[in-house]
Amino acid sequence: MSENILEVSQITKRFGAFTAVSEVSFQIEEGTILGLLGPNGAGKTTLLSMLVGIFPPSSGKIILGGKTMLRMSAAEKYNFGFVPDSQDVIPYLTGWEYLQFVHRIYQLPDEKWTTVQDYLSLLHMEEKVHHLLETYSHGQRKKIQLISALLHQPPLLILDEPFSGLDPEMIALTKRLLRKLCERGVGVLLSTHDLLLAEDMCDTVVLLNQAKAVATGSPNDLRSLYKVTNLEEVFLTALDIEKQEEELDHVLADF
Numbered sequence: 001m002s003e004n005i006l007e008v009s010q011i012t013k014r015f016g017a018f019t020a021v022s023e024v025s026f027q028i029e030e031g032t033i034l035g036l037l038g039p040n041g042a043g044k045t046t047l048l049s050m051l052v053g054i055f056p057p058s059s060g061k062i063i064l065g066g067k068t069m070l071r072m073s074a075a076e077k078y079n080f081g082f083v084p085d086s087q088d089v090i091p092y093l094t095g096w097e098y099l100q101f102v103h104r105i106y107q108l109p110d111e112k113w114t115t116v117q118d119y120l121s122l123l124h125m126e127e128k129v130h131h132l133l134e135t136y137s138h139g140q141r142k143k144i145q146l147i148s149a150l151l152h153q154p155p156l157l158i159l160d161e162p163f164s165g166l167d168p169e170m171i172a173l174t175k176r177l178l179r180k181l182c183e184r185g186v187g188v189l190l191s192t193h194d195l196l197l198a199e200d201m202c203d204t205v206v207l208l209n210q211a212k213a214v215a216t217g218s219p220n221d222l223r224s225l226y227k228v229t230n231l232e233e234v235f236l237t238a239l240d241i242e243k244q245e246e247e248l249d250h251v252l253a254d255f
């Protein structure tokens with residue numbers, strides 16, 4: 001039977017009086033992909049930030065690799081790889097230096113460096129990796145962040161908008177890479193605005209709206225539940241977005 005790599009139970013984050021994530025729960029089994037969907041400001045990045053220890057939840061429980069996380073120790077950070085949505089990288093390092101830095105932080109054996117070179121070649125980054133990170137495009141930074149998340153071969157990947165900035169070839173390649181990692185038992189948690197991609201890739205989706213999980217299930221289950229033919233329609237129906245047609249007409253009335 002497959003094990004849960006990650007269990008999130010009733011997790012909540014408040015910033016002062018504002019609740020950014022409210023009592024969200026889900027599990028990820030090994031070898032599966034869970035997609036977090038939701039409109040801008042729904043709480044996706046805040047939720048992922050709690051899972052990777054950027055800040056603690058206000059309440060709720062995170063169980064990673066069978067252990068309840070309280071204050072995340074360095075050892076617990078070996079249990080996942082994280083690709084943030086932010087483009088923050090150390091600008092005065094080259095990609096090569098940055099990856100060496102990550103390689104050392106994880107205290108990986110020297111032989112592992114050949115894997116870095118293999119990833120660089122796969123992602124067409126062999127040349128660019130010797131330039132300063134501040135000169136990289138959005139997609140090139142994403143590729144370096146993806147390699148750095150994979151280096152220590154974690155059992156769980158947490159990816160905030162992993163496909164943003166990637167060209168179609170790289171999107172297809174990253175999808176294949178994630179599927180192959182899943183075949184090897186890796187669990188994947190990703191956030192995305194790309195509903196077609198979520199439909200194609202995810203075993204489970206959690207639809208967040210205004211901090212709450214408003215729908216959770218497989219794409220198939222959600223299509224049946226909402227009696228629609230695709231995830232985009234689930235999204236529009238669950239979030240009651242169709243009514244915006246009237247608002248649009250109103251705002252454009254004098255245009």
Ligand SMILES: Nc1ncnc2c1ncn2[C@@H]1O[C@H](COP(=O)(O)OP(=O)(O)OP(=O)(O)O)[C@@H](O)[C@H]1O
Nearest residue numbers: 015018019020038039040041042043044045046047
């Ligand atoms: N440090 C903070 N202090 C106060 N409010 C915050 C803080 N961080 C995030 N928020 C708020 O929490 C809400 C959720 O933000 P979050 O970045 O998680 O949304 P998101 O679903 O990732 O959105 P997007 O799709 O636009 O990236 C937003 O209203 C945001 O302004």
